Amino acid sequence: MSGIYIHIPFCKQACHYCDFHFSTSLKKKDELIDALIREIELRQYEFKNTTVETIYFGGGTPSLLTSEELKRIIDSVFKNYNVSENPEITLEANPDDLSNKQIINLSNSQINRLSIGIQSFHEKDLKLMNRAHNTQEAKQCLEEATKYFNNISLDLIYGIPGTTHQEWEQNIDIALAFGIKHISSYALTVEPKTALASFIDKGLINTVDDALIQEQFYILIDKLEANNFVHYELSNFGKEGFFSRNNSAYWQGKHYIGIGPSAHSFNGKQRGWNIRNNTKYIKAIQNNELPIETETLTKTDRYNECVMTGLRTVWGVSIKKIKAEFGTTFETYLLQQAQKHIKEHLLYIEDDKLKVTKKGKFLSDGIASDLFKINIV
Ligand code: SF4
Numbered sequence: 140m141s142g143i144y145i146h147i148p149f150c151k152q153a154c155h156y157c158d159f160h161f162s163t164s165l166k167k168k169d170e171l172i173d174a175l176i177r178e179i180e181l182r183q184y185e186f187k188n189t190t191v192e193t194i195y196f197g198g199g200t201p202s203l204l205t206s207e208e209l210k211r212i213i214d215s216v217f218k219n220y221n222v223s224e225n226p227e228i229t230l231e232a233n234p235d236d237l238s239n240k241q242i243i244n245l246s247n248s249q250i251n252r253l254s255i256g257i258q259s260f261h262e263k264d265l266k267l268m269n270r271a272h273n274t275q276e277a278k279q280c281l282e283e284a285t286k287y288f289n290n291i292s293l294d295l296i297y298g299i300p301g302t303t304h305q306e307w308e309q310n311i312d313i314a315l316a317f318g319i320k321h322i323s324s325y326a327l328t329v330e331p332k333t334a335l336a337s338f339i340d341k342g343l344i345n346t347v348d349d350a351l352i353q354e355q356f357y358i359l360i361d362k363l364e365a366n367n368f369v370h371y372e373l374s375n376f377g378k379e380g381f382f383s384r385n386n387s388a389y390w391q392g393k394h395y396i397g398i399g400p401s402a403h404s405f406n407g408k409q410r411g412w413n414i415r416n417n418t419k420y421i422k423a424i425q426n427n428e429l430p431i432e433t434e435t436l437t438k439t440d441r442y443n444e445c446v447m448t449g450l451r452t453v454w455g456v457s458i459k460k461i462k463a464e465f466g467t468t469f470e471t472y473l474l475q476q477a478q479k480h481i482k483e484h485l486l487y488i489e490d491d492k493l494k495v496t497k498k499g500k501f502l503s504d505g506i507a508s509d510l511f512k513i514n515i516v
Pocket residue numbers: 149150151152153154157158159161198199200233256
């Protein structure tokens with residue numbers, strides 16, 4: 140199973156916390172779409188022997204594209220790749236782009252899943268983060284989108300400066316009231332060189348205590364699990380049948396091609412990343428060159444990746460798989476390193492899978508790094 144990720148590098152305005160690749164000028168939109176289609180054609184040989192199960196439009200803000208533009212891109216994937224009969228086709232969308240008309244247009248396209256960047260239903264949070272939408276637009280778009288799409292995911296952010304636990308609970312409750320079946324939720328992180336980082340440096344915004352972030356994380360888990368969501372990945376919750384097929388494939392080490400500036404690719408042995416500059420990307424593709432840098436993963440890199448992604452998911456790290464793919468030395472190392480965390484009830488083993496306990500969830504990235512090997516093999 141394989142996936143295609145398509146990066147749409149445009150946004151209306153820069154959210155204060157964001158360090159993704161995007162431009163707020165749409166001047167090169169047409170040229171960029173042509174380049175995406177050309178890259179899709181140029182890279183078809185990479186997936187000659189595999190079936191594309193998922194197509195994912197991420198960004199940036201893919202909902203800035205019209206449904207005709209999205210259709211051109213999807214058509215080129217179908218034309219150049221062997222796409223499965225029932226692919227998951229996801230569009231990341233922002234509420235302010237989802238007018239009633241646009242929702243209907245999208246529902247008539249091949250797109251069958253929306254991932255909507257709500258982040259918060261509170262006006263003050265949206266302003267602090269400099270989101271382009273307001274509370275009214277967030278609710279209005281969900282009102283309409285849920286009429287036309289069954290498969291909708293929402294993004295919600297916790298640990299926002301000034302957000303109380305009660306306000307955070309309200310965000311989750313509102314999402315649940317719309318009958319949403321998938322939620323991706325992340326703590327607000329302060330990335331270097333973002334507006335948020337500079338506001339914090341200047342003392343205009345206070346940082347949020349780790350303990351408070353942790354409490355909001357567990358409020359989220361408890362509330363969603365009580366509402367029959369499975370916490371299937373550290374930042375992702377879904378009802379049965381509504382886990383993101385795109386993300387699950389990624390966490391299970393499946394191969395994917397990343398199309399567009401800054402998009403990442405993985406073929407099982409090598410990781411690649413496209414140039415993070417729209418103009419240079421377009422120019423290279425116009426010259427039929429792939430602006431991609433690659434690195435070949437060592438055995439240790441692959442082991443570390445397997446541990447990291449496995450521990451983040453409900454499926455855990457298969458000890459058998461570690462032994463089969465990396466040998467007894469790696470298996471022994473993993474079990475030795477895990478011991479102390481098992482004693483502290485942060486990890487446990489179930490049916491040959493190493494998993495994090497509920498207590499360990501908030502610390503899982505740190506625990507994973509403790510199980511990593513360094514690159515000497
Ligand atoms: S809309 Fe998304 S990609 Fe664009 S600036 Fe905001 S968070 Fe970043």
